Amino acid sequence: MIPVNQVILGGGDPLLGTTTIGATIEDQLQFLEKQKQLLETARQRQLQQLPQPAQPQVQQKLIWDEIDNEIEPMTDEQKNMLFKDEDYVETYNKLQSMVQAEILSLVKARIENTQEGKELLSNQLKIVKKLKGKIIDTTNREMEMFRRFREFSKSNPNVTYEEFLRNNL
Numbered sequence: 001m002i003p004v005n006q007v008i009l010g011g012g013d014p015l016l017g018t019t020t021i022g023a024t025i026e027d028q029l030q031f032l033e034k035q036k037q038l039l040e041t042a043r044q045r046q047l048q049q050l051p052q053p054a055q056p057q058v059q060q061k062l063i064w065d066e067i068d069n070e071i072e073p074m075t076d077e078q079k080n081m082l083f084k085d086e087d088y089v090e091t092y093n094k095l096q097s098m099v100q101a102e103i104l105s106l107v108k109a110r111i112e113n114t115q116e117g118k119e120l121l122s123n124q125l126k127i128v129k130k131l132k133g134k135i136i137d138t139t140n141r142e143m144e145m146f147r148r149f150r151e152f153s154k155s156n157p158n159v160t161y162e163e164f165l166r167n168n169l
Contacts, residue, residue: 025080
């Protein structure tokens with residue numbers, strides 16, 4: 001089931017199979033920089049909410065920074081080759097999915113505590129409740145029809161599913 005609360009900030013949707021390959025390198029780099037800034041802001045907020053330790057902590061170098069340091073000196077052509085690599089794109093899309101989930105978890109309560117957010121969420125809940133039954137009924141009917149086709153095709157192997165549907169609807 002696809003989650004009802006979904007934030008897509010760009011860069012493609014891994015659930016829909018879209019990637020960022022079509023975007024320009026500059027767009028991808030801008031997007032990564034924005035995501036990095038959002039994560040840094042969220043991290044700073046979390047640190048401000050935690051009780052401060054007695055001893056100062058040493059700032060840890062983030063892997064995100066190491067990745068940026070590796071990519072930054074590359075030429076546009078080299079970056080383009082990187083963005084076409086399937087492993088890189090798959091990992092990038094998984095990271096973006098995680099970023100979206102984290103951002104959503106950070107803003108859920110704030111949005112719900114606003115009047116507009118509460119109204120929109122209530123409306124969305126009402127729509128989900130209204131459509132859920134219809135969707136389940138439709139998929140159950142389709143599955144039952146397919147089961148009937150499987151049985152029918154055992155004795156009629158030359159009939160296609162489309163032909164079966166035309167004759168049985």
